[in-house]
Amino acid sequence: MYCFVLPCISYNAPMTSIVDKSGKTIAYLYQNMILDTTQQVVIGLLLGNCVFGKQRSPVGKFFNDTFRKKNGKIIAKLGDEVSLKKSPKDAHLSLQAWQILSKVNDHVCMWIEEKKSWTKQDFMEYLNAEKDSVEED
Numbered sequence: 282m283y284c285f286v287l288p289c290i291s292y293n294a295p296m297t298s299i300v301d302k303s304g305k306t307i308a309y310l311y312q313n314m315i316l317d318t319t320q321q322v323v324i325g326l327l328l329g330n331c332v333f334g335k336q337r338s339p340v341g342k343f344f345n346d347t348f349r350k351k352n353g354k355i356i357a358k359l360g361d362e363v364s365l366k367k368s369p370k371d372a373h374l375s376l377q378a379w380q381i382l383s384k385v386n387d388h389v390c391m392w393i394e395e396k397k398s399w400t401k402q403d404f405m406e407y408l409n410a411e412k413d414s415v416e417e418d
Contacts, residue, residue, distance in 0.1 A: 296320065298360030299348070302399045306360060314378050315408065323377035325408040331390040334408030338387035341407075344395075350407065353396040357404040 299308040299315065308324065309316045315325035315332075325332060331339040332348055341350045348357040400407075 296364050298362035299357050299404070300360040301357060301404065302355075304360070306362065307357060307404050310359065311374070314374060316374070317405070321373075323374055323381060324405060326378055326381050328382075328388070329390065331388070332408075333381060333385060335381070335384075335410065337384055339390050340410075342390060342393045348404065349393055349395065350400055350402070351391060351393060352400075353394045354398055354400040355396070356400050356402060356407055 296309045296311045296316075298306040299310055301307045306318060308318060309320055310327065311320070313327050314323045315327060316322065317324050325334045325340075327333075327343055330343050332341040332343055334340045341348060341356065343349070346359040347355055350356050
């Protein structure tokens with residue numbers, strides 16, 4: 282049983298950019314949902330400081346405004362861009378977020394040793410992987 286309720290999606294909720302190593306916007310953080318750049322597809326969730334994608338367990342952690350893989354390497358950061366747009370299909374986004382959440386069967390967040398280096402893997406690819414990617418980069 283989950284003790285989690287998706288947030289009430291509100292009009293004019295802040296949407297913060299998520300950027301790659303070069304500072305390019307690669308996704309958005311909207312409430313606890315990680316959205317693709319079109320802002321119409323939920324590709325992951327941020328629950329506490331645990332990051333979830335398509336896998337049934339956390340794929341990484343978020344702390345110090347930084348998304349990290351299980352190996353501690355940086356995969357993305359929060360950007361400076363904050364917009365107050367209303368997402369076009371809030372109910373649709375909530376349904377997508379619920380579909381990701383309902384697949385989670387391991388919600389214990391792991392300890393991650395923080396590293397200063399960036400991974401070579403793409404953030405979107407990492408969240409969309411069906412299985413944990415074992416990558417030693």
